[in-house]
Amino acid sequence: MKTIFQLGLACALVVITLSFVFPGLYQIGEWKTLDLRFQIQGKIDTDPRIIMVDADDTSSDYYGRWPWKRSVHSEMIKKLNESGAKTIIYDVLFADPGDSVEDNQLVAATKQAGNIVLPFAINLDDKSNNIVNEQSSSLKLYGIDNTFLYSNNYRTLKDTILPIKPLIKVSGGLGHIAANRDQDGIIRRVPLLVKNHESLLPSLAFKGLLNYLNIPNSKVDITDSSIILKDVSLPGGREFDTIKIPIDSYGQMVINYAGQWEETFKHASFASVLSEKSRDINHKREDLTEKIVLVSNVISGHDIKSTPLEKDYPGAGIHANIINTILTRNFLRETKPLFNYSLIFLLCIATASLIEGRRYYIQTVKVIIFLITFIISSYYLFTSGIVVKVFMPILSIFLTLLVALVYKSSLEKDLSDNFQ
Numbered sequence: 001m002k003t004i005f006q007l008g009l010a011c012a013l014v015v016i017t018l019s020f021v022f023p024g025l026y027q028i029g030e031w032k033t034l035d036l037r038f039q040i041q042g043k044i045d046t047d048p049r050i051i052m053v054d055a056d057d058t059s060s061d062y063y064g065r066w067p068w069k070r071s072v073h074s075e076m077i078k079k080l081n082e083s084g085a086k087t088i089i090y091d092v093l094f095a096d097p098g099d100s101v102e103d104n105q106l107v108a109a110t111k112q113a114g115n116i117v118l119p120f121a122i123n124l125d126d127k128s129n130n131i132v133n134e135q136s137s138s139l140k141l142y143g144i145d146n147t148f149l150y151s152n153n154y155r156t157l158k159d160t161i162l163p164i165k166p167l168i169k170v171s172g173g174l175g176h177i178a179a180n181r182d183q184d185g186i187i188r189r190v191p192l193l194v195k196n197h198e199s200l201l202p203s204l205a206f207k208g209l210l211n212y213l214n215i216p217n218s219k220v221d222i223t224d225s226s227i228i229l230k231d232v233s234l235p236g237g238r239e240f241d242t243i244k245i246p247i248d249s250y251g252q253m254v255i256n257y258a259g260q261w262e263e264t265f266k267h268a269s270f271a272s273v274l275s276e277k278s279r280d281i282n283h284k285r286e287d288l289t290e291k292i293v294l295v296s297n298v299i300s301g302h303d304i305k306s307t308p309l310e311k312d313y314p315g316a317g318i319h320a321n322i323i324n325t326i327l328t329r330n331f332l333r334e335t336k337p338l339f340n341y342s343l344i345f346l347l348c349i350a351t352a353s354l355i356e357g358r359r360y361y362i363q364t365v366k367v368i369i370f371l372i373t374f375i376i377s378s379y380y381l382f383t384s385g386i387v388v389k390v391f392m393p394i395l396s397i398f399l400t401l402l403v404a405l406v407y408k409s410s411l412e413k414d415l416s417d418n419f420q
Helices: 002-021 023-041 057-063 070-082 100-113 134-141 165-170 204-212 270-274 315-327 337-354 360-383 391-419
Strands: 050-055 087-091 116-124 157-161 174-176 189-191 193-196 199-202 220-222 226-233 239-246 252-254 266-269 292-297
Touching: 002 023, 002 337, 002 391, 023 360, 023 391, 050 057, 050 270, 050 315, 057 270, 070 087, 070 100, 070 270, 070 292, 087 204, 087 315, 100 116, 100 165, 116 204, 157 193, 174 199, 174 204, 199 204, 204 292, 204 315, 239 252, 252 315, 266 270, 292 315, 337 360, 337 391, 360 391
Parallel strands: 050 266, 050 292, 087 116, 087 292, 116 174
Antiparallel strands: 116 157, 189 252, 193 199, 220 226, 226 239
């Protein structure tokens, strides 16, 4: 038994050492097993207060090729404001001045609504640092600045593409639309806050949600592992004391994807809304009172992202899933390194102990059952909001099984040779 215990410890040390030698390989394995859990989970409930207004292919047949006239967007903003939407996230980047008359109409509609959150595009430095260029410095001149507590680990804003200045002045706020892809090109997490000078700027979805929940910066606390929204009062009178958003050391939240794009959220075509024919998925008029509305371009070939569920996923869906994850508080919390390494040691020792005896086939079946039990348990933990490592534990179980079987067979061979 002592030898088996030592064998389990040795295998655990080998697996952990290899994770430092080949971190990229291990990380890809963990990403893929996380994606598989999303795919098995499929569709989950979404918050009914999130309404998607899609500038889709049907709308492009009506309004022509993108980009559309800004007068069209002005009419949409007026329409949504008159419909009682509490917060409108208008995910269209009006970066360059256009026709002066139409620009003035857009500014006037945005000012009258008073609840329009607009995007600005950014690039992020690969490494966290305090260097910002002149363009990002202009954010302060435009009044785009926050007083969130500072963190040295957060990604640094490198450069920006801003909306036209008159729009910034009358908007209800701006948020960045950085798509933080992992090395395999898939978006699994989002930097809710990025660093600019001595402050942190929110993502578009996060800024829209803060506005929707009427949360000032003074009610946002930031710790090493969470962003805490205090004194939250949801529209409709339902109150929570706090919403605690789990993040990593870079201020990133794991997005809990609700399912396939066309199967989740309430969608309405841009053209149908503007032509008084707005219908939701149940073919009923959607009441927008006290809702959070996300208007975005989902025309085929525009703003396509890769997610764990779909390779061609509209960028607007990323924002919607961020909002839904926070509103429903259906968070995914990743386990800490200490837990991960402790788990490896326990799994290796447990696997080695199952190899005790001489009936190899039965012992192998026991290990396979043990492995399946772990995989099923990790999935149910995932549906409960806990993301445990899967690739490294599976590797540790297989390695321990292989080494233990080789060790025992060689030991028995030596005994057999001694009796000859």
